[in-house]
Amino acid sequence: MSDSESDKDIVLYDLDGEVAVITLNRPEKRNAVSDRVIKALAAAVDRAQEEAKAAVICGNGKHFCAGLDLAEHVKRSPIEGVHHSRSWHAVFDRIEAGKIPFFSALHGAVVGGGLELAAATHIRVADATTFFALPEGTRGIFVGGGASVRVGRLCGVARMTDMMLTGRTVSAEQGEHWNLCQYVVGEGEAKAFAIDLARKAAQNAEMSNYSIIHALPRVGDMSRADGLFLESFVASMAASSPEAEERLNAFLNKSAARLSHPGK
Known part of the structure; x- marks a missing residue:
């Protein structure tokens, strides 16, 4: 140095x-x-x-x-x-x-x-x-x-x-x-x-981001059955957060942005 x-x-x-x-x-x-x-x-x-x-x-x-x-x-x-x-x-x-x-x-x-x-x-x-x-x-x-x-x-x-x-x-x-x-x-x-x-x-829910970066690599290391089992628990935990409820209701009430074709 x-x-x-x-x-x-x-x-x-x-x-x-x-x-x-x-x-x-x-x-x-x-x-x-x-x-x-x-x-x-x-x-x-x-x-x-x-x-x-x-x-x-x-x-x-x-x-x-x-x-x-x-x-x-x-x-x-x-x-x-x-x-x-x-x-x-x-x-x-x-x-x-x-x-x-x-x-x-x-x-x-x-x-x-x-x-x-x-x-x-x-x-x-x-x-x-x-x-x-x-x-x-x-x-x-x-x-x-x-x-x-x-x-x-x-x-x-x-x-x-x-x-x-x-x-x-x-x-x-x-x-x-x-x-x-x-x-x-x-x-x-x-x-x-x-x-x-x-x-x-x-802008994503903190729990969603944490689940994505931690669960996906682990699922990739697991057997199919174990991966699906873990997915169920992570999905349940993520969906039960107050932020998830707020975001899902915004989508249902049509106040959240909708997805569009990437070429448009």
Whole structure:
């Protein structure tokens, strides 16, 4: 870490109404994730859970995040490497399984640990400059920030294996096809688009959002019968909240907005 870097905020935090915007701010290093970045990101994530109803993670400069800071990684002993990996897991778990939904606005490199961070968010918006990669195989290392669990489930083990063995890069359009992102927008438009989506999610009932981000991943890990059983209990709990009753009555009274065809 340089002296100049130590004097600035490497993770920025802004509360925009009910949406927290968390920005990786290490553009000269392509927002590579150092130990200090992980600690700052953890603090920002915890703050967002307390202050906001939804959050967006983005990056300053030309890239979202080029992954692990390799300069730090080569100096670790095996046990230090385990603890380092687990520290990433702890932060990314708080994103994926916290109180509020997280969105990521992606551009440029979403590589290695950058893809692991993006995969921990619930909705990923990529602009046209985005490319995804897992180059760990070519670097003589292995993923350590949760990719073997999250990325493999998003795009499939065969595709993840291809990315790691060959160093293949994947465009934003291909990434959408592979489920690495859910939206592809024009260059420079991802942040505003993600914030708009986060604002919409922030208007949902708190119990609904919590159920969506916690129940759906668990149902995916269960047998069919167990998943349906859990669904019944979560549906009952969500529907019994005062906010659900108010919203359902608004729909029945035709005072709530109706859905329309996306092309109209």
